[in-house]
Amino acid sequence: MINGDSSREQHSETSTEYVENIDKDVILPSVDGGRQAWAFMLVAFMIEGLMWGFPLAFGVFQAYYQNNDIFPNSQYLSLVGTLTTAISYLGTPLIAFFTIKYPMYRRYMIWGGWLVCILALIGSSFATEVWHLIIAQGFLYGFGFLIMYYPLLSMLNEWFVERRGLAYGILFGSAGICGLGLPFLFEKMLKRYGHATTLRAYAVAVFILIGPTLPLLRGRLRHEVGTDTENKLNPAIFKEPIFFAVSWSNIFQGLVFFLPGIYLPSYASAIGLSSSQGTLLLSLLNVSQIIGQIGMGYLSDRFEPIAPMIGSTLCSYTVVFCTWYFDKSFASLVIFCLLYGLFAGGYSVLYCRFVTVLTDKPAAGLWLYSIFEFQRGIGNLVGGPVSGILARNIHTAAKYENLILFVGISFLASSLGGLIYWGFRCYRSKFRSRCIDSSIDI
Numbered sequence: 001m002i003n004g005d006s007s008r009e010q011h012s013e014t015s016t017e018y019v020e021n022i023d024k025d026v027i028l029p030s031v032d033g034g035r036q037a038w039a040f041m042l043v044a045f046m047i048e049g050l051m052w053g054f055p056l057a058f059g060v061f062q063a064y065y066q067n068n069d070i071f072p073n074s075q076y077l078s079l080v081g082t083l084t085t086a087i088s089y090l091g092t093p094l095i096a097f098f099t100i101k102y103p104m105y106r107r108y109m110i111w112g113g114w115l116v117c118i119l120a121l122i123g124s125s126f127a128t129e130v131w132h133l134i135i136a137q138g139f140l141y142g143f144g145f146l147i148m149y150y151p152l153l154s155m156l157n158e159w160f161v162e163r164r165g166l167a168y169g170i171l172f173g174s175a176g177i178c179g180l181g182l183p184f185l186f187e188k189m190l191k192r193y194g195h196a197t198t199l200r201a202y203a204v205a206v207f208i209l210i211g212p213t214l215p216l217l218r219g220r221l222r223h224e225v226g227t228d229t230e231n232k233l234n235p236a237i238f239k240e241p242i243f244f245a246v247s248w249s250n251i252f253q254g255l256v257f258f259l260p261g262i263y264l265p266s267y268a269s270a271i272g273l274s275s276s277q278g279t280l281l282l283s284l285l286n287v288s289q290i291i292g293q294i295g296m297g298y299l300s301d302r303f304e305p306i307a308p309m310i311g312s313t314l315c316s317y318t319v320v321f322c323t324w325y326f327d328k329s330f331a332s333l334v335i336f337c338l339l340y341g342l343f344a345g346g347y348s349v350l351y352c353r354f355v356t357v358l359t360d361k362p363a364a365g366l367w368l369y370s371i372f373e374f375q376r377g378i379g380n381l382v383g384g385p386v387s388g389i390l391a392r393n394i395h396t397a398a399k400y401e402n403l404i405l406f407v408g409i410s411f412l413a414s415s416l417g418g419l420i421y422w423g424f425r426c427y428r429s430k431f432r433s434r435c436i437d438s439s440i441d442i
Contacts, residue, residue, distance in 0.1 A: 033163075036159075036220075037159040037160065037220075039216060040155065040156070040159050040216070040217065040218070041156075041159070041160075041167065041170065041171070043213045043214075043216045043217055044152055044155075044156060044171055044217070045170065045171060045174040046174070046209065046210065046213060047148070047152065047210060047213075048171050048172065048174040048175050049174035049175055049177055049178035050178055050205070050206060050209060050210060051114075051117060051145055051148075051206060051210065052145065052149075052175040053174075053175045053178030053179050053182050053286075054121075054141070054182070054202065055081060055084040055085055055141065055142070055145075056175055056179050056182075056261060056286060057179060057182045057183045057186055057282065057286075058080065058081035058084065058137075058261075058262060059081070059183070059261050059262050059263065059264055059265045059266070059282050060183045060186045060187050060190070060265055060279060060282065061080075061081075061137075061186065061190070061195065062077050062078065062080070062081060062262060062265070062266065063265035063266045063269065063275065063278060064187075064190045064191075064195065065077055065195070066266060067266075067269065067275075070195065071127075071128075071129060071130045071133070072129070072130070076130050076134070076388060077130060077133070078262055078263075078384055078387055078388045078391070079134055079138065079384050079385065079388060080130075080133045080134055080137050080138040081138070081258070081262045081384075082258060082262070082380055082381065082383060082384025082387075083134060083138035083139055083142060083381070083384065084137065084138050084139075084141050084142040084145075085142065085258055085377075085380050086142065086377045086378075086380040086381035086384065087138070087139055087142030087143050087146060087377070088142045088143075088145050088146045088149065088377070089254070089373045089374060089375075089376045089377025089378075089380060090374055090377035090378065090381065091142075091143065091146045091377075092146065092150065092369075092370035092371075092373040092374050092377070093367075093370045093371065093374055095109075095146055095147060095149075095150040095370070096150055096366050096367055096369070096370035099150045099151050099154050099366065100154075100363045100366055100367070103154065103219070106151030106154060106155060106219065107151070107214075107217060107218070109147050109148060109150075109151045110147075110148040110151050110152060110214060110217055111148075111214060112147055112148070113144045113145060113146065113147030113148025113149070114144070114148055114206075114210060114211070114214065115144070116140065116141075116143060116144030116147060117141055117144035117145055117148075117206065118144075118203050118206055118207055119140070119144075120136050120137065120140035120141035120144055121137075121141065121199050121200070121202055121203035121206070122199070122200060122203050123135075123136035123140065124136035124137035124140075124141070124199050125195070125196040125197075125198075125199035125200045125203075126196070137199075150366075150370070152217065153366075153369070154219070154366060155217065155218070155219040155220070156168075156171065157352075157362065157365070157366070158219050158220035159220050162301075163301065164301075164352050164353075164356075165296075165297040165298065165299075165300040165301035165349065165352060165353055166294070166297045166298055166301055167297070168293075168297050168349050168351075168352050169293045169294040169295070169296060169297020169298060169346065169349050170293075170294060170297070172289075172293040172297075172346075172348065172349055173289065173290040173291075173293040173294045175286070175289070176286045176287050176288070176289035176290035176293065176341070176345065177287065177290055178286075179282075179283065179285075179286020179287060179289070180283050180286055180287040181283070182286075183279045183282045183283045183286070184279055184280075184283060186198060187275065187276070187279045189201065233359075233364045233367045233368070234359070234364065237358050237359060237364075237368070240358060241421055241424055241425075242306070242354075242357060242358065242421060243358060244417075244421075245306070245417040245418055245420065245421030246306075246309070246354050246372065246417065246418075247372075247375055247417070248414075248416070248417035249309060249313060249414045249415070249416075249417030249418055250372055250375045250376055250379070250414075250417075251375050251376070251378060251379045251414075252379060252410050252411070252413040252414035252417075253312075253313060253316075253344075253347055253376070253379065253410070253411065253414040254375065254376030254377065254378070254379030254380045254383070255379035255380070255382060255383040255386075255410045256379075256383055256387075256406065256407040256410040256411065257344055257347070257376075257380070258380060258383070259383060259387050259403070259406075259407055260285065260324075260336075260337075260340060260407065261282060261285055261286070262387070263387070263391060263400070263403065264278060264281050264282050264285065264333075264337070265278035265279060265281070265282055266278075267400055268281055268330075268333070270399075270400065271328050273330055277330060281333055281334065281337050282337075284334060284337040284338055284341070285337040285338075285340060285341045286341065287341070288337060288338045288339070288340070288341025288342050288345065289341040289342075289345030289346070290345075291341075291342055292341055292342040292343060292344070292345035292346035293345055293346040293349050294346075295342075295346060296308055296312070296346025296347070296349045296350060297346070297349045300349065300350050300352070300353040301353075304357070305350045305353040305354055305357065306418050306421060306422060308346075308350060309347070309350055309417075309418045310415055310418035310419060310422065311343070312343050312344060312346060312347045312350075313344075313347070313411050313412075313414040313415035313418065314411075314412075314415045315339075315343035316340060316343045316344040316411045316414075317408055317411035317412045317414075317415060319336060319339040319340050319343060319344075320336075320340070320404065320407050320408040320411060321408045323335045323336035323339065324336045324340075324404055324407075324408075325401065325404045325405070325408060344411075348376070351369055351372045351373070352369065354368070354372060355368045355369050355372075383410075386406065387403055387406070390402045390403045390406055391403050
C-alpha cells in the first residue's frame with residue numbers, strides 16, 4: 001500500500017516507468033503535457049461537457065414535464081435523471097473489465113457509445129409514458145455514455161500521470177461549463193418547440209459537434225490483450241482501512257449528490273420563483289462545480305486525498321442546512337448553489353487519487369476506479385426512489401423539508417468515513433510512539 005505525498009511521488013515514477021517501457025522500440029509522445037496530450041484533453045473536454053452536461057440539466061426537463069402535465073405518474077420522473085447517472089456508475093466494473101482486457105478496442109467502444117446516446121435522445125423524443133423516458137432518456141443514454149467514457153478515462157491515464165488530478169478536474173469541470181448554458185437553452189427550446197423537438201435537435205448537435213472529433217481520440221500506448229497477471233487486483237487492498245473509509249463516504253455522498261440539481265427548478269417554482277430563476281439556480285450550481293472540480297484536482301495532486309474528502313462532505317452538510325433548509329429566499333438559494341457546487345461538485349475528482357494511494361498498478365487502478373464509481377451508482381440508484389417518495393405530491397416549499405433533511409444528514413454520514421479513519425490513524429500513530437518510547441526505556 002502507498003500512503004501520503006511521498007508515496008504519490010513514488011507512484012508517479014512507477015507509472016511513468018510503466019508507460020515508457022511498454023513499447024521500448026517506439027518513441028512515445030510526451031506525458032503530462034505536449035501538443036498531443038492537450039489535443040486529446042480538448043476532445044475529451046468536449047465529450048464530457050456536451051454529453052454529460054445533458055443529464056446534469058435534467059432538472060429543467062423534469063420541471064417542464066411536471067408543470068405541463070406531459071406524462072401521467074409524474075412522481076416517477078425523478079427516476080429518469082437518477083437512472084441515467086446510476087447506470088453510468090453501476091456498469092463500471094463490467095466496462096472496466098473489457099477496457100483492461102481488450103484495450104485495442106477502446107476507440108470502437110467510444111464510437112459505439114456515442115451512437116447509443118444519439119439513439120437514446122431520438123427514442124426519448126417519441127415517449128408518451130414515463131416508463132418510455134425511463135428506458136430511453138434514463139437507462140439507454142446512461143448505458144451509452146458508460147460504454148464510451150471508460151475507454152476515454154483509460155486513454156487519459158496514459159497521457160497524464162503526475163498531473164492526473166488536475167487533468168481529471170479540468171475534464172469534470174467541462175460539464176459545469178456546459179451546464180451554465182444548457183439549462184437556459186433547454187428551457188427556451190422546451191417552451192417554444194416542446195420536448196420532442198428539443199431532444200431531436202440535441203441529438204443532431206451531438207452528432208455534428210462530437211462526431212468529427214472522435215478520430216482524434218487515441219491512446220498514448222500500443223496495446224495487446226492484457227494477461228491475467230496484469231489484470232488481477234490484489235485482494236489485500238480491500239482490507240485496508242482507507243478503502244473502508246472511502247467506500248463508506250462515497251456511498252452516502254452518491255446517495256444525495258445529484259438531488260439538488262434534479263429538484264431545484266421545481267423547488268423554485270414551489271416557493272414562488274419564476275421558471276427563469278429556477279433555471280438560473282441550476283446554471284449557477286453547474287458552473288460553481290467547475291471551480292470545485294479543478295480546485296479539488298489541484299489539491300489532490302498536492303495533499304493526501306482524505307483531507308479534501310472530509311472538507312468536501314462536512315462543508316456540503318453545513319451549506320445544505322444553513323442556506324437551503326433554514327432560508328427559502330432567492331438570495332439564499334443563489335448562495336447555496338454557489339457553495340454546494342464548490343464543495344460537493346469536486347468530490348468525484350478525488351477517485352483518481354484514492355486509487356494511487358492504494359495501488360501503483362495501472363490495470364488495478366482502473367479496477368479500483370470502477371469500484372468507487374459502482375459504489376456511487378448504488379447510492380444514486382437508492383437515492384432516486386427515496387427522494388421520489390419524500391417529494392411525492394409536493395406543491396409547497398414546506399413539504400420539501402424532509403427531502404432537504406435527507407440530503408444534509410447523508411452528507412454528515414458521508415463525512416464520518418473520513419473522520420473515523422483520521423481518528424484511527426492518529427490513535428495508531430500515538431500507540432506506535434508509546435511502544436517505541438517503552439522499548440527505549442527498557
